[in-house]
Amino acid sequence: MTPALNSVIVVDDEPSIRSAVEQWLSLSGFTVQLFSRAEDCLAALPAHFPGVILSDVRMPGMGGLELLAQLQGRDPDLPVILLTGHGDVPMAVQAMRAGAYDFLEKPFSPEDLLGSIGRALEKRQLVLENMRLHQRVDLKDRLDASLLGVSPGMVQLRRQVLDLAQLPVNVLIRGETGSGKERVARCLHDFGPRADQQFVALNCAAIPEQLFEAELFGHESGAFTGAQGKRIGKLEYADGGTLFLDEVESLPLAQQAKLLRVLQEQKLERLGSNKSISVDLRIIAATKPDLLDEARAGRFREDLAYRLTVAPLRLPPLRDRREDIPLLFAHFARECAQRLGRKAPPTSAGQLANLLTHDWPGNVRELINAAERHALGLGDIEALPVSGGLSLAAQQEAFEAQCLRAALARHQGDIKAVLNELQLPRRTLNEKMQRHGLQRDAFIKDERA
Known part of the structure; x- marks a missing residue:
């Protein structure tokens, strides 16, 4: 079950109202954001905001009713509670017909405010939970079409992929040649939060050892003989997205140490440069042998093997x-x-x-x-x-x-x-x-x- 929501955005041009409401809500365990202008609230509001909007009706510039209309256009299910003066009650009733969740007439008591917000948050939680369930069903349908099979092994694999795709962890896929390791890696990327960013694939066995560092980290112009112009490496190119390292057991030992440092510090240096570049990427690696067996045999760094194997996936042979x-x-x-x-x-x-x-x-x-x-x-x-x-x-x-x-x-x-x-x-x-x-x-x- 989704954790209880506790976020409230307060929009009011009066500092005293904002201060009093913030104090009441904070003491009751709510997370509060304050805005004096409706325009600022709209600019800062994230998609599918997990909470409630509390807004005054009469404000300079955009008023509460126009804010309500804008919010309805973005997210019709977002609860909006309007704060009204005595003469604004007929207007507030009309606003509720237009989609407002509730209205409170000033001056209102803390108990009335907390009661209205609590009911609105319960409604918001149900809406967001239903949205997540529908999204998961949609993702499952798409994944079923990408990773075909009705065997118990494939049913379990799809369930694991759907769960791991949402998590910010490195994944190690182990399977025989031709078992679909890159297809699974692609699904982990496509069904996760990085789907709109780069998916960069690199076959570690296909690159000559002397070119590996430049391929992975990039280089500056003149970094070595033949290095004409600056080149962005695979790690930097995958910034924000996913780097898929196929046949990772073939990664040269010297590059394993440098890759480990990138994973630990989330920074890299191009060949020929002393400047650190921050990178945010997810590593999905694939291998045929057991990496820990390779480490025991001295062919792979044990610390890197553990770093890559946060979440292991085993693909069943056909x-x-x-x-x-x-x-x-x-x-x-x-x-x-x-x-x-x-x-x-x-x-x-x-x-x-x-x-x-x-x-x-x-x-x-x-x-x-x-x-x-x-x-x-x-x-x-x-x-x-x-x-x-x-x-x-x-x-x-x-x-x-x-x-x-x-x-x-x-x-x-x-x-x-x-x-x-x-x-x-x-x-x-x-x-x-x-x-x-x-x-x-x-x-x-x-x-x-």
């Missing part, structure tokens, strides 16, 4: 989430076919069996290649080598899960239609759906526009 293979294959084949303006060929039961029994050492990247070749009519799914370690029972389970999922998707969660198509008793279908982790709600078409 062979450990075989129930996602048909969904992913169909998605990527359809994507490729649409780009080419053609229809993706169907996948036969035999081809599906081969997809489910192949080990996919290249993970999702290999699957994308196979799906695109299939869409082009060039693939030979039957020729894929199958895993020797997958039992017949496991293959049957995977195939059954795919059949259930396909039927639920075709009928958009209509259980009666699925029962008729698959010719199953209701109890049997329920047991199978529970065993395969299938929820009817996940297949109901979302009618929201």
Whole structure:
């Protein structure tokens, strides 16, 4: 639950009123901001202000009614309490019809003021909580479309990504080649508060060691032979946003110490310069091996490993989430076919069996290649080598899960239609759906526009 709100903005041109109200509210535990002019309040007001506006009606320049109209245009749910003189009561009643939360006639008692503000804050808290819930649902829907899969591992991964995206912590993603580490890093950036800033990706294994420092920190003109002109490094370029360090285990030891200092001090120096530059960035790193194992072997700094591993994420290999293979294959084949303006060929039961029994050492990247070749009519799914370690029972389970999922998707969660198509008793279908982790709600078409 969101913590109770306690912020109040007071707008009144009379210093004595501002002082008295501030004293009453501060003694009652409220955080108070004072403004003598409505224009100043509007200029300083943040979006989705977590509190209440308390404003006099009659003020030089912009009055309380005009302020109310401006606030209504920005945020119709923001509670505004108007302070009125005796002759302004009819005007205040009219203002309440226009959207004011309440009005208090001067002189008012502290008890009346606190009661009105308390009720307004309760309303504001409910509005903001509802807004956050809707935003989270929207983010979840978008994330489901970015990180595809219905396996328990992918459901858990999406939940972790959604939570970590909002937190100002460094994340270390560990996974095999082709498992989607950069896609996950991009989601952590896109679904967080830095989404409108730079996402800068750097593959640490692709840069020669002698060029690494200049690439990461930048350089001034003439800093070394061939350094013509000033160059902004990746760390500085990512200021305000996210720096993604792929294959971070390949980072040279000398640069590890300098990167650690940047993370600790939030400052860097370009090559050839003595000037410190402040940076505000989030680091998302990706690795195949365990960084702490690398540290024990002397190939990686232990202190940097701990600094990067504030929040670890482990990506499951494709062979450990075989129930996602048909969904992913169909998605990527359809994507490729649409780009080419053609229809993706169907996948036969035999081809599906081969997809489910192949080990996919290249993970999702290999699957994308196979799906695109299939869409082009060039693939030979039957020729894929199958895993020797997958039992017949496991293959049957995977195939059954795919059949259930396909039927639920075709009928958009209509259980009666699925029962008729698959010719199953209701109890049997329920047991199978529970065993395969299938929820009817996940297949109901979302009618929201």
